[in-house]
Amino acid sequence: MISVQEALQILQDNIPPARRAIVPLEAAYGNFLYEDQIAPEPSPRYTNSAMDGFAVRWADCAHATREHPVALELIGESQAGIPFDGLVRGGLAVRISTGAVLPDGADTVIRQEDTRETGDRVEILAIQALGQDVRRQGEEFHAGDLLLARGTRLAARELALLAAFGICLVPVHVQPQVALLVTGTELARPDDQQIKPHQIRDSNSIMLASAVRDAGAILRSIVRVSDSPEETIVAIEQAVAADVDVILCSGGVSVGQHDHVKEGALTAGFTELFWKISQKPGKPLLACRQGNTLLFGLPGNPVSAFMCFSNYVRPVLATLQGTSSVSRTLTARSPERVANTGKRTNFIRVTVEEHPNELAVIREMARQGSHMLSSIVHADGYIVLEPGEVLEANGLIEVVLF
Ligand SMILES: Nc1nc2c(c(=O)[nH]1)N[C@H]1C(S)=C(S)[C@@H](COP(=O)(O)OP(=O)(O)OC[C@H]3O[C@@H](n4cnc5c(N)ncnc54)[C@H](O)[C@@H]3O)O[C@H]1N2
Ligand code: MOO
16 A cells, blocks of 8 residues: 555656647636736727716816816717717817727816716816826736736636737636546435435435536546446446546445456556555545546545545646646644544544634544545545544644635
């Protein structure tokens, strides 16, 4: 058996390069940029008004007050999308809407509330400063400025920025594609009304499918097979033919007569990277590689499957999409003593209580069984203790949050 660190290192050394593509903006959601994005033009694109009101010359009305208004002749309008085609000379004003081009000659906008219209004239009742309520061309970005750095994840705000600059083809790392293969003769679908007394419901399918989505990857397929070597081999070969990046198998990875994932993977042409890690839960985790495809044999026990996904698969899926940001951690205090009395690295599930301006407090889940979903559902994260390691009462430790 290898250690947790050794397993992580082997995986790091075997992650294929993240796939790249230039995709339309509409298809880029959730992807990470592989190149900096540079402003092709200034923003704002043109000098425009921040308010509905009147475009004027500062010099005409610098001293205007409600007691001593300044009257200007209204000569036209600059509407958003329909600019004024003329020059604002001394003594003149142009009606302007928010976002409309500031007409030539004007340098200041008076908002509507500070004016009074009288026929073809507008009285300026108040003014604060030269250039007020004018949004200058390039005041946010000049052409050539950095908009988004490589490695940025593209979501609502980032996509809006690219759209605003007309960047419609985006260089991204493609989200990795995953095929899920769930093995187990004892499995029934969750909605099976005829479930037999010797069957259990397949909870790993939806758990892993959701975890794949949470990890930013794309689930291409879910195939369920019984504990049959032939079915397992065929299903693995089909996943390889579909050219996915990662094949995730659930169950059938231990040493029993009916565990066929390892032999299935090797028969389908995979090379073993490792099998069995000195850890609890998730000891029999299998990792294999064939070309640029990785295969994981996750243990069937639901908690083991989830913890192996969190520790090993999730970081791989992150690297495959061009990022290393995976899990959030925090330093917390344990009021109780926690010990690893076993021989394997122990991923101990804990609840986390957070209080403002205080260290978070963790409590070990009373039940840690790898068949007990409550140990992950009601936990907030986990701590890692090596064999023989003791966290004394009130000791501090890093918690990995789910
Ligand atoms: N003789 C030994 N037996 C076992 C060892 C060992 O070292 N020597 N390791 C144990 C450990 S640790 C684990 S973890 C499990 C892993 O076993 P498998 O990966 O072969 O998984 P299965 O036997 O297929 O299933 C284990 C358990 O999980 C349930 N299961 C399976 N699939 C699902 C699913 N889709 N949804 C919900 N539950 C599932 C299954 O019914 C079993 O109860 O091996 C130990 N044995
Ligand atoms: O590794 Mo198993 O996950 O201890 O039950």
